[in-house]
Amino acid sequence: MSSATAEGLSISDEESKYLIHSRTEIAFLLHGIMKHNALITVYFNGGSEFILTSIVGFDPANNGLLLDLGPDDDLNKRLAESKHLLITTTHERVKVKFSGTQATRVNYKGHAAFRVGVPQNLIRMQRREYYRIATSIVHPLKCRIMLPIDGVDLMAEVTVLDISCGGVALIDQHHSVDLEPGNSYAICHLALPDLGVIVTGLKVCNTYEVTLRNGLACKRSGCQFIGMQESDRNRVQRYITRLERDLHAIGGR
Structure with a gap:
């Protein structure tokens, strides 16, 4: 069985135990991911396409999370046109995933970047099975x-x-x-x-x-x-x- 969050993130009953809603905890986790330059995968077009990226900064005025562009211009263009995103990464060997709405291309410190909304909730799989x-x-x-x-x-x-x-x-x-x-x-x-x-x-x-x-x-x-x-x-x-x-x-x- 599965359920869905307010942001449209489809999750299983098992994953729902690891859903985080605290804005403070989410912000702390995302800053930690950026600090460690963790690789992030952004899936779009129903999961049929993806880019590899990383968090480059935050846009507090727009409650935004800033991601580096992928190396393929065509993929970047299709990502910008997609309405629903699934974003996954790891932090301290623990899987993290959350959903996002349409990515907006912006200028950040003189470089092009994608801005997506900071998630209202995310999944941090704290199961010890993930630690290898x-x-x-x-x-x-x-x-x-x-x-x-x-x-x-x-x-x-x-x-x-x-x-x-x-x-x-x-x-x-x-x-x-x-x-x-x-x-x-x-x-x-x-x-x-x-x-x-x-x-x-x-x-x-x-x-x-x-x-x-x-x-x-x-x-x-x-x-x-x-x-x-x-x-x-x-x-x-x-x-x-x-x-x-x-x-x-x-x-x-």
């Missing part, structure tokens, strides 16, 4: 996937590139598993150092080819955890927290 962290290169995390072959259950081992509480990115250097989008594996073993082995299902959501530094071509696959126990999800969170703490320790040296 790269695993250790020195001590790579391994995932063993059970493959029933000719009546025998065999375990294929792949490397975990990054992990979140919602899933993992896997790389199969030996092409031992058919990690194609839509494929599911009911039994997978994920051994977390000092936290034990987690048994979970995995569903492949996306896959693309990558070339490693040694020139070897292999698949990188984003997978979603299926049927994971909440206690195991908490262990994954503990592992992520430990990785993050170790990264901060290294950066602080």
Whole structure:
């Protein structure tokens, strides 16, 4: 099911829990996005077209948000003619999205820019599943996937590139598993150092080819955890927290 905000932003029931209405909080969030020069995607024409941009300033007199123009003049022209916009970005690894009405082309500090209205509300997805962290290169995390072959259950081992509480990115250097989008594996073993082995299902959501530094071509696959126990999800969170703490320790040296 879905609902809609006053500005016409179509959202799911799950997303509605993360809807922000406070003007102060919205302003603080948008200034943070601008400060970090976060990449912004503006979808228009029913989502069939988009430009990549960033926030360059604010226009308080017109309650406006100023966005840099895209590099394609034809796309910029069609964006200016579109009545409904969907704007998405990330802030501190959290997904943010809001809707906008027609973008007006203006001059800002001697440069052309788009002005859209500051949103009355926006979605900031604060779910921990969105936070992903790269695993250790020195001590790579391994995932063993059970493959029933000719009546025998065999375990294929792949490397975990990054992990979140919602899933993992896997790389199969030996092409031992058919990690194609839509494929599911009911039994997978994920051994977390000092936290034990987690048994979970995995569903492949996306896959693309990558070339490693040694020139070897292999698949990188984003997978979603299926049927994971909440206690195991908490262990994954503990592992992520430990990785993050170790990264901060290294950066602080």
